[in-house]
Amino acid sequence: MSHLLREHAPITEATWAEIDEEARERLVPMLAARKLVDFAGPHGWEHSATNLGRTAPLGSTPFEGVTARQRRVLPVVELWAPFALSREELRDADRGAADVEYGPLDEAARRIALAENRAIFHGWEAAGITGIAQASTHAPIPLGEVCSRYPRHVASAVEALLRVGVDGPYGLALGPAAYTRVLETSEHGGYPLLEHLRKILGGPLVWAPGVDGAVVVSERGGDFLFESGDDLSVGYEAHDTEQVQLYLLESFTFRVATPEAAVALTP
Amino acid sequence: MGFDQYHEPPDELPDETRTFARLCASLTEEAEAIGWYAQRIAIEKDHEARAIMLDAQGEEFKHFAMDLEFLLRRTPLWREIAQGILFQSGDIVEHGEEAEEGAVEDAAARGEPLAGSVSLGIGGLRGAAS
Numbered sequence: 166m167s168h169l170l171r172e173h174a175p176i177t178e179a180t181w182a183e184i185d186e187e188a189r190e191r192l193v194p195m196l197a198a199r200k201l202v203d204f205a206g207p208h209g210w211e212h213s214a215t216n217l218g219r220t221a222p223l224g225s226t227p228f229e230g231v232t233a234r235q236r237r238v239l240p241v242v243e244l245w246a247p248f249a250l251s252r253e254e255l256r257d258a259d260r261g262a263a264d265v266e267y268g269p270l271d272e273a274a275r276r277i278a279l280a281e282n283r284a285i286f287h288g289w290e291a292a293g294i295t296g297i298a299q300a301s302t303h304a305p306i307p308l309g310e311v312c313s314r315y316p317r318h319v320a321s322a323v324e325a326l327l328r329v330g331v332d333g334p335y336g337l338a339l340g341p342a343a344y345t346r347v348l349e350t351s352e353h354g355g356y357p358l359l360e361h362l363r364k365i366l367g368g369p370l371v372w373a374p375g376v377d378g379a380v381v382v383s384e385r386g387g388d389f390l391f392e393s394g395d396d397l398s399v400g401y402e403a404h405d406t407e408q409v410q411l412y413l414l415e416s417f418t419f420r421v422a423t424p425e426a427a428v429a430l431t432p
Numbered sequence: 433m434g435f436d437q438y439h440e441p442p443d444e445l446p447d448e449t450r451t452f453a454r455l456c457a458s459l460t461e462e463a464e465a466i467g468w469y470a471q472r473i474a475i476e477k478d479h480e481a482r483a484i485m486l487d488a489q490g491e492e493f494k495h496f497a498m499d500l501e502f503l504l505r506r507t508p509l510w511r512e513i514a515q516g517i518l519f520q521s522g523d524i525v526e527h528g529e530e531a532e533e534g535a536v537e538d539a540a541a542r543g544e545p546l547a548g549s550v551s552l553g554i555g556g557l558r559g560a561a562s
Contacts, residue, residue: 167550189552196557204556384558391556398551 168210169400174409176401180258184250187267188274188399188413195278197373198285199391201336201382202297202419206393214238215392215418239418241394242292244280246413247402248273255409270399270411275374277397277413282375285391285419286338297389298380298429300421303329308343308378308430312350312358315343320365322381322428331426334368336384340376340432378432388426392418452506455499462496465489509535 171181206212220234248269258265283289288296298305303325306318323335339347347370350358363370368384382389394416402410421427437457442450469489476482504511516531517524 169550171550185552189554192552192554193557196554199557200560207551396551397554
């Protein structure tokens with residue numbers, strides 16, 4: 166039995182499959198960071214830390230005449246997003262209902278996806294994670310709301326990366342507000358702005374909920390490292406006669422190996 | 433009629449697992465037949481009878497290869513390991529070790545769920561964005 170305790174839930178195998186599929190469908194479009202960074206793992210629930218290959222000196226030793234250093238690791242963090250589903254709705258799912266109310270699951274998927282995106286792009290101090298935008302060694306470029314200037318801003322970011330020898334292709338994580346503006350905009354002659362930006366980047370342009378402004382990143386690989394312990398899963402917490410308490414869960418670490426491989430575009 | 437290819441109650445198995453098990457059983461039978469013909473041919477003195485059995489064994493080679501190709505198409509990890517071993521010259525055991533290690537590591541790099549995991553299997557999404 167896994168730590169998710171799914172066998173204890175009053176949920177049939179067919180409905181578990183439906184819940185998992187609903188979760189996948191909601192999560193994949195929102196998991197913007199995973200579309201741009203290196204992914205390693207999953208290494209399993211027991212995986213507790215990422216080796217940083219670095220040490221810190223220890224001031225004291227158990228006996229004179231020796232020196233000591235302590236290995237540094239990045240501890241794995243767990244993200245939990247609890248939600249409850251109505252048992253009546255789940256019974257209807259078993260009867261073959263096509264319009265089962267999975268609203269609480271959808272909302273939990275949104276919360277955990279946003280938490281993951283924000284941790285990766287903007288950092289999570291309490292967890293020891295420095296975000297891509299935070300880590301960048303380049304001066305941030307103000308993005309603003311005037312779409313006609315976006316190609317110039319993105320080209321400036323690409324040029325900044327090239328200047329320090331960071332190869333492309335490049336990807337762009339665009340916060341929802343900026344993404345919508347880009348989608349709605351055509352340039353002179355009706356050429357979509359989206360296509361123009363893609364040509365500058367040579368890589369993907371990603372809708373990134375949780376991102377403030379935008380971030381241009383190199384897609385050459387090896388610069389931004391997401392290490393998964395247990396990948397996103399749905400687990401069981403408890404139930405009563407009315408509801409089943411479930412949760413979405415994942416464990417991971419994230420680190421920036423090359424701070425100069427990204428440029429933040431502030432809102 | 434026997435149902436020896438199943439080790440679990442067939443009613444509880446998904447259709448694709450039952451098909452997979454049938455082809456595994458078929459692959460075993462073809463391999464057995466190839467071995468039986470090899471023994472018969474080895475001791476047969478009559479040239480005409482040997483020719484017939486050689487022809488029949490050729491049929492079994494074909495059946496075995498078709499079964500194997502079907503199973504490999506349905507099992508990407510098996511296919512990837514087989515690609516590192518089949519039709520290669522050199523040390524077979526060495527190729528086997530390298531192929532297995534490489535294929536398992538590649539699967540992990542793609543974020544494929546660990547065996548027995550009930551995760552959603554989302555993993556890395558590079559290439560999923562336009």
